Amino acid sequence: xxxxSGTASxxxxxxxxxxxxxxxxxxxxxxxxxxxxxxxxxxGNSEFGWNHFTHRHNIKKCRIVNEALSxxxxxxxxxxxxxxxxxxxxxxxxxxxxxxxxxxxxSRKTKDGKYDAGRGKKxxxxxxxxxxxxxxxCPAWMNQ
Numbered sequence: 001x002x003x004x005s006g007t008a009s010x011x012x013x014x015x016x017x018x019x020x021x022x023x024x025x026x027x028x029x030x031x032x033x034x035x036x037x038x039x040x041x042x043x044g045n046s047e048f049g050w051n052h053f054t055h056r057h058n059i060k061k062c063r064i065v066n067e068a069l070s071x072x073x074x075x076x077x078x079x080x081x082x083x084x085x086x087x088x089x090x091x092x093x094x095x096x097x098x099x100x101x102x103x104x105x106x107s108r109k110t111k112d113g114k115y116d117a118g119r120g121k122k123x124x125x126x127x128x129x130x131x132x133x134x135x136x137x138c139p140a141w142m143n144q
Contacts, residue, residue, distance in 0.1 A: 029062035
């Protein structure tokens with residue numbers, strides 16, 4: 001389980017394979033988990049990836065996603081879906097503790113087959129959200 005800290009990784013661009021469904025394959029951030037899996041967070045679209053969860057769940061910093069990914073998966077369905085749990089802790093006069101989840105599709109294609117990352121690549125992070133928060137939306141202090 002990761003604890004919120006660290007710095008954001010730099011973005012990298014890669015050529016896009018032909019896609020039957022439009023999505024932004026570019027990588028916003030990268031992290032390597034404790035088992036050596038290199039996991040990208042792609043920009044994606046409104047269905048998955050950065051463009052999905054940054055708006056819907058108020059996660060706007062790579063360090064939030066990367067901190068959870070830096071450990072071991074907390075759930076593995078043995079079909080490419082991994083879940084990493086994280087804790088965000090705010091100290092000070094108004095302390096808070098929020099648990100969050102980062103969901104990864106560690107395979108070339110999404111489970112429904114609609115999206116393909118290309119030969120030798122992984123889809124990566126498909127969603128991230130806070131638990132026990134209204135609409136699974138993370139508090140603004142996590143992005144500071």
